[in-house]
Amino acid sequence: MNSIKNDTIIALATSAGVGAIAVIRLSGEKSIDIVNTHFNSKFGNKDLTTVKSHTIHLGNIVENDRIIDEVLVSVFKNPNSYTGENVVEINCHGSVYIQQEIIQLFLKNGARNADAGEFTLRAFLNGKMDLSQAEAVADLIASNSAASHQVALQQMRGGFSNEIENLRLQLLNFASLIELELDFSEEDVEFADRTEFNNLVSKIKAVLKRLIDSFALGNVLKNGIPIAIVGEPNVGKSTLLNTLLNEDKAIVSHIAGTTRDAIEDEIIISGVAYRFIDTAGIRHTKDFVENIGIEKTYENIEKAQLVLHLIDSKNIKNIESNITELQDKYPSKNILTIINKIDLLNDSQISNLKSQISNLIFLSAKQKIGISELTNKLTALANKGALSNNETIVSNSRHFESLNNAYNSINEVQKSIDLNVSTDLFAIDIRQALFHLGEITGEVTTEDLLGNIFSNFCIGK
Template sequence: MNNTIAAVSTPHGVGGIAVVRLSGPEACNIASRHVRLPKQAGSTCFTPFRINDTLLDEVVVTLFRAPHSYTGQDTVEFSCHGSIYIQQILLQALLDSGARMADPGEFTRQAFLNGKLNLSQAEAVADLIDSTNAAAHSLAVSQLRGGYAQELEHLRQQLVELTALLELELDFSEEDLEFADRSHLLSLVSRTNTRVQSLRQSFHMGNALKRGIPVAIIGRPNAGKSSLLNALLHDNRAIVSDIPGTTRDTIEETFVINGTPFRIIDTAGLRHSDDPIETLGIQRTINTVEQADIILYVHDATQPFTQALTDLQELQGSLSLEDKHLFIVNNKIDKCVDSLMRECDNGLMGKSIHELTHSHINTFNISAKEGNGLGALTTALAEVVQTDFAQAPDVMLTNVRHYNALGHVNQALLQVSQGLSDNLPADLVVIDLRDALHHLGTITGQVTTDEILGTIFSRFCVGK
């Protein structure tokens, strides 16, 4: 197996410069066929890049010596001029001289295999590259820094100690000795499991911050839901028309307020319909509401507010609105003549809806068409996040793979607790403890399979 790999690390296309990376035991030998290498590791030099005797380009070469490189192997990076032609020929020259084309994420995979990063940090590198806003960026940085890995390592140590105690008993099983007091063990296990559970609970928040906090726009046909989506995005994303039932499928877009991403979802209007496609759309609306943290109920302010009450009452029948933020958005206020009446109506409406749903209610008067009142609405969205996320734990789970693994850890630890309470023999309890350790190990990479590694690194681009 040829372990010296090469790839273009900058995005495909023309640029001022491009970076080609070469890493592995033969990196220096291969590179020195084409360039003069810097005398010292960690330094650069400006040098011609030749193929046989032909000059291809003048490049800057950076040399890293194992283990002091990203991958932990000898690494040479070429910064060449960013023509696609130069990039391709330079890379081909390295391949002809003995390197192998890198797979997606293979540089990071080398880094993991050489102990430069643990698995959750390697995944954080992918998140960092993907991050498009301040919140996702700061989550990825904190995972990369390893606070999270330390927390998991701490949990692992606790489980290892527990296992060791019980295994000690097994060694002396003939003598029927009990080294560890069962109730002490039980409290250790439940403390560890409490931490596992709270880490799992942080996933909802972590995932929302990373992918965008889900906000559903719902309401009757023609209330102006799509107009609101377009107004928030400053874009004609969704079709707007005065025909009720214009939007049939959900339309999803991300937008950022003060560095926090929101995933805003326009839905099919709520009404009873004989049209099978519209009915499917309405079912989708209900599913969307279920997954949303914030609901913008758009009400046509020229209509009686009892409409809103009826709709929310019906929704309440199929799902719980209690733990959601409910924003009542009175739209089309440009068409309302008596604004004082409106205010009074809003108060009444907010009160009745709160009594109905028990959720936090905010009411807004807007005109999606003319853009009035949108500032207050976006400010309120940002405030919800500030209050909810002010209580966010230091370490947050953002990765669904980790979430599932911690689910298995949690199950295994519940079994351990049960076994200890039932006074099961130590060897049976140890089996469940080992199971918990196994699943914990898959997160940071003490336990890996080719399948796990394959799934993780295929997410990366070639060249990282």
């Protein structure tokens, strides 16, 4: 990524391709001047450099005597803009030809093509948002469900940043007193109250632990909850996947072993994305290729957040041993047992099963009976309580790593206090904790780190 300069950058802010309209964005000290040179207002001889900020103007973009397009030009003057610089946004017609003509015109007149994420990078460097908020912008753009949208929006509004900054300031105040003690080490004085400091360390550990634990939820809400559909051949796994997706994604056949590889697709239920994985049927077979598929089934069970264990209603005699076998193999997994093909059972058989084994779901994937009961169960298991309570949820793996590092450093400080270790020995751990907390919000950055983060943004944002 280029080092940030005071030059003017330009990029298409809307998706590439033909559309009704397109938005072209410029940012930099000369952005208003560059556009003004080629803008003819529809209402008199208007000068964009003298108009008020946050105003929109109708006119033509022209090159010499040639009109390129009739446009709306929005003017945002520094520091009250997204980037903190002068920003101009041009709403033009969505022809690819028009878009490129306007961009090329301004490139010839002093602008340069923006790098990926450079508008948001400038916003960060100009103090319009911190680093975690900047990263949330990319997450917000990429959000594909109500849950992932809410997590990103909460972070972009600064909820996570405020919590981290508050911890860092409290720790920084005590760190300053600790450093002062080191300066007066020969006088053997204490400026930091050890009891109060110990309470603060315990409080910081508890908050960090809560944030770290929230990553398990945040990560799946952001990327989709992985659910493996498993069972013996011909129990209806592919039919269930097709029914949930409402399309024929997986091949359905009466021949055992039809599914030999994992088939995956995503759907959104009650605002949460789920990644369903239809797996090869589990059985003993001499077929080499099918065995590879069965091995992948076990791998997908390991990766899944939830396992839907399908059992054919025709095999209810072995139901308990069937359930126990999978639960014994994966004792820590959340396994939901489903009796499929209930259209082949009578009411008496269903009642008998319900009385014998609890927490079973009965459905017919083919006849679409009981599907709503399954989706309601999935919604209940999604654990959206933290979202409903507007709690801070960590969904970024970089933040998760920094939080873990900060927690480990604070833990070392706690041990040192408990062992009455001298101040100069645990002062290093305090500095490390401050460093890792600063990494999250951007108090501590490197050019490589910024380059890595913003290179993943789309151009124009």
